[in-house]
Amino acid sequence: MTATPVQNQSAQNVGAGSSTPDGQAPAIDADQEIISKVLAGHKDAFGVLITRYSDPLYRHALGMTGSPDVAEDILQQSFIKAYHHLGEVRGRFDAWVFRIVANSCKDWLKNIRRTHVSYDEDDQPSTYSTPEEEMDRNELRTDLQFALARLAPSLREAFVMKHVEGRSYEEMALLLETTVGALKMRVHRAREALQQLLEEKYA
């Protein structure tokens, strides 16, 4: 049996393949139809694109920044930017809007250079069975975020896309417009750096 610790979430839309599960109706065509509607003056149609892509984009921003508030801001600004430049979309909307979010995250990291971020402001419900387990995992979460914040943005991005978003190397290569080999290298280096930072305490 082969263990698969990092499950690929290919069903999520952003850059995760352009077809529906039955492979019949490519989502990219549906996106193009919506874009045409929006450009024709149907502003509300843009809401369909937001609903379709906001979750994976939010997760990316959250993984990169570590802050739900910042992730929300980046998501909002990115969709507004996408709306303003909608007439310039060539190719896949999902990959295009992903790059807007990814670049915004990297710009934020360059400007802020945080040394510590946490999910303290998190309003998501807890799923832990016991308070001890919750405390234990909160500690790991904080330490993991601290370790992630010390990585170069390109390594952090690769780690988040692989481990948090569960993407395949091929999807990542498509979205980041680079090679699978380069991305494997980034993920491996990110893991090694994280392991070095965390193993003294946890391993």
Add this chain to the structure above:
Amino acid sequence: MMLDDAGFDRNDKIAGREPVQRKDKPTEQLYDREVPLNGGASSHGLLHDWLDGEVDVMRASEVEGKSKVELWTRINAESEMLRRRVTPVGVQQRIMASLPETPGTASHWWKQQMTVTPVAAVAIGLALLAVGALVIQMLR
């Protein structure tokens, strides 16, 4: 310390400056360079193979050690928690509310439609006449 890829050390070399020794940045911690992994890094090969879903956990545990596998199992569990996160309620509505009525179809100024008021048209006309008169004067 931030492990980044800004390449300041290389810039020093190009500019002919003496590289500054950073006490807080040991030279062996070059996680971000995209060069082939050396012998030291290859000891983690099986761990990466397991994390990429290519070998089973037992094999990874045997070679890499139980503690490393346990650490990554915990990190993966935490990552999966993050993977279930969804956009907070109200964000989508806020984005829609902040959009203008018409989307941008062209962002460059030379593609944008220009509106000229009568006053501006007269001013432009007078300016052109003045430039024309100046050119004629210079040619004489």
